[in-house]
Amino acid sequence: MESKLIQSSQRYLVHFIKKFKYLDFCLNELESLADMHGVKRDQLFVQPKETLNNIQKNPMVYVNLPSEDVANRILTRSILIKEIIDVYSTGKTYEELLLNVNKERLYPILQLDKTFKFSIEGIGRKIQQAEQIKIIESFGIFPFNKKIDIKHGEITYRVLENNEDHMIYFGREIASNRVEEDTFHFKYDLKNRPYLGPTSTDSQLAFLMANQGQVKEGDFVYDPFVGTGSIAVACSHFKCQQYGSDLDIRVLKGYGVGRKSKNLNIPGLDKIQRFDLFCNFDHYNIPRPEILVSDFSKPPFINNRGAIFDAIVCDPPYGVRARTQKIGISDTKQKRKERLEQEKVQKQSQDEDESKQQEDTQPEKEEEPHYSMKEQYDVREIYNDLLDHASRLVRPGGRLVFLFHTDSELTAEENRFPEHPAFEFICSSENGLTKHRSRHLITMVRKSNQI
Amino acid sequence: MKLITHNILMCNKKGCTTNNFPLKLVATNWKDLDTENAQQYNPALLQRLCEKIEWNALRQTVSTLNWGVNLPEQLSAELVQDEAFLQDLHLLLVKRQIVEGQMVCPNCERVYEIKNGIPNMLLREDEV
Numbered sequence: 001m002e003s004k005l006i007q008s009s010q011r012y013l014v015h016f017i018k019k020f021k022y023l024d025f026c027l028n029e030l031e032s033l034a035d036m037h038g039v040k041r042d043q044l045f046v047q048p049k050e051t052l053n054n055i056q057k058n059p060m061v062y063v064n065l066p067s068e069d070v071a072n073r074i075l076t077r078s079i080l081i082k083e084i085i086d087v088y089s090t091g092k093t094y095e096e097l098l099l100n101v102n103k104e105r106l107y108p109i110l111q112l113d114k115t116f117k118f119s120i121e122g123i124g125r126k127i128q129q130a131e132q133i134k135i136i137e138s139f140g141i142f143p144f145n146k147k148i149d150i151k152h153g154e155i156t157y158r159v160l161e162n163n164e165d166h167m168i169y170f171g172r173e174i175a176s177n178r179v180e181e182d183t184f185h186f187k188y189d190l191k192n193r194p195y196l197g198p199t200s201t202d203s204q205l206a207f208l209m210a211n212q213g214q215v216k217e218g219d220f221v222y223d224p225f226v227g228t229g230s231i232a233v234a235c236s237h238f239k240c241q242q243y244g245s246d247l248d249i250r251v252l253k254g255y256g257v258g259r260k261s262k263n264l265n266i267p268g269l270d271k272i273q274r275f276d277l278f279c280n281f282d283h284y285n286i287p288r289p290e291i292l293v294s295d296f297s298k299p300p301f302i303n304n305r306g307a308i309f310d311a312i313v314c315d316p317p318y319g320v321r322a323r324t325q326k327i328g329i330s331d332t333k334q335k336r337k338e339r340l341e342q343e344k345v346q347k348q349s350q351d352e353d354e355s356k357q358q359e360d361t362q363p364e365k366e367e368e369p370h371y372s373m374k375e376q377y378d379v380r381e382i383y384n385d386l387l388d389h390a391s392r393l394v395r396p397g398g399r400l401v402f403l404f405h406t407d408s409e410l411t412a413e414e415n416r417f418p419e420h421p422a423f424e425f426i427c428s429s430e431n432g433l434t435k436h437r438s439r440h441l442i443t444m445v446r447k448s449n450q451i
Numbered sequence: 452m453k454l455i456t457h458n459i460l461m462c463n464k465k466g467c468t469t470n471n472f473p474l475k476l477v478a479t480n481w482k483d484l485d486t487e488n489a490q491q492y493n494p495a496l497l498q499r500l501c502e503k504i505e506w507n508a509l510r511q512t513v514s515t516l517n518w519g520v521n522l523p524e525q526l527s528a529e530l531v532q533d534e535a536f537l538q539d540l541h542l543l544l545v546k547r548q549i550v551e552g553q554m555v556c557p558n559c560e561r562v563y564e565i566k567n568g569i570p571n572m573l574l575r576e577d578e579v
Binding site for chain 2: 241292295302
């Protein structure tokens with residue numbers, strides 16, 4: 001702890017939200033946000049990161065941060081941090097907890113002319129009210145002022161009894177996300193979004209992606225598979241200049257693929273005149289993204305004056321078709337698939353015919369997208385293209401963040417994470433979907449040397 | 452589509468590799484975003500934008516648009532500190548949207564349509 005590098009830093013306790021889906025994302029998100037404030041990965045965790053892997057059992061982790069202000073800013077945009085605490089004491093028992101209080105640190109806070117409250121929580125055990133009162137009263141041995149205000153106390157003292165590591169913590173909450181309705185991301189929940197796609201990314205996952213991408217004001221951020229824009233919404237919340245492209249103009253324009261929300265209680269839903277990708281941005285009062293129709297295998301961006309984007313954050317289309325055939329599926333399913341495929345092709349050609357006819361008579365009518373055979377390209381190829389193009393589009397030090405699917409019934413080679421010599425792998429977080437299938441949030445940084 | 456986007460787009464047609472930037476912009480319909488749908492005026496951000504922009508391409512394009520705006524030949528250090536200039540730039544780069552129009556490659560004359568503010572950069576199979 002005496003290392004010169006962290007001399008000016010202070011130790012804080014981070015308490016994570018136990019969100020089963022995203023347990024594996026907690027440490028990575030914290031690392032990414034801390035890095036945005038200049039805290040390097042090797043200086044952040046008090047204990048080695050590898051020993052902290054069981055967030056489900058023990059959701060509390062000590063970190064070194066330069067200031068309370070930084071702790072506050074990290075928490076403000078975090079999805080998975082419940083609270084950050086300045087710890088004054090720990091103990092195996094409540095007696096020990098009182099005995100170990102660091103008076104030098106606690107007393108200056110007690111001297112502040114501020115109202116306070118206590119908040120007590122048992123992890124793995126419910127602490128009854130009567131017992132809570134006894135605990136609070138036991139702290140009467142310290143010189144607290146008389147301004148206790150159990151509802152609106154300006155300072156919140158926390159007692160956390162963690163029955164997983166059999167440790168009790170006492171400290172001051174410096175920032176908290178404990179009330180979900182009060183978090184910045186609450187209003188972005190898909191339940192309250194006017195325009196949805198068939199595969200809109202869960203808003204919390206989208207924000208975790210934006211945090212891995214370290215998206216900040218003024219950054220140029222690109223989603224080459226923008227779809228109905230759910231990842232772009234999260235990035236745009238952080239005031240970046242968002243770019244999005246898609247092969248399928250119908251997704252962008254709101255017909256065929258995306259749909260209006262069925263939740264009629266969304267405030268302002270009746271005032272929206274046109275349901276398309278942009279209406280979500282207007283609804284949230286965040287800047288509209290710049291959208292292009294373009295095939296990702298041929299990015300139309302200028303490539304001779306250095307990389308333009310600070311980050312690429314995306315969810316490439318997951319080719320279930322190509323994979324399910326490899327692991328073998330029943331005949332009926334196969335037949336159904338073939339039939340659906342055929343219908344799709346027929347519909348496509350019909351659409352094209354229709355649009356041709358319309359074009360003849362009504363030159364103003366919008367063109368149907370042009371499908372090339374590329375549409376069905378192999379999953380591995382999509383990722384190879386993504387990393388290859390990203391190596392030219394992302395500036396050195398900029399981030400590439402994307403989702404990748406694995407399936408334990410596939411070969412190790414098929415499940416291998418994509419790699420590229422221009423990118424340094426930073427971390428991955430696993431979100432299990434079924435017994436065999438998982439998706440992984442992968443974060444990479446563009447290296448500075450030219451490849 | 453905003454001018455900053457035009458400023459990073461090039462023709463990608465097969466074989467079209469030189470003189471394919473900037474695309475010749477024809478704006479038949481444009482509008483300025485409401486304050487709530489655009490990023491707010493922020494000098495530091497505009498200065499950052501200036502670093503990303505190919506100035507000559509922007510100046511050239513703006514001069515053909517008849518918007519009553521004339522940009523100076525050179526982007527100087529003094530200029531990016533000038534409030535009036537940054538306000539112009541904010542309008543031009545952050546608020547103004549080209550809703551309908553075309554972009555034409557100066558080299559191969561491939562036309563890219565802009566409809567409802569969305570440029571269609573998709574190539575046909577015989578063009579890739």
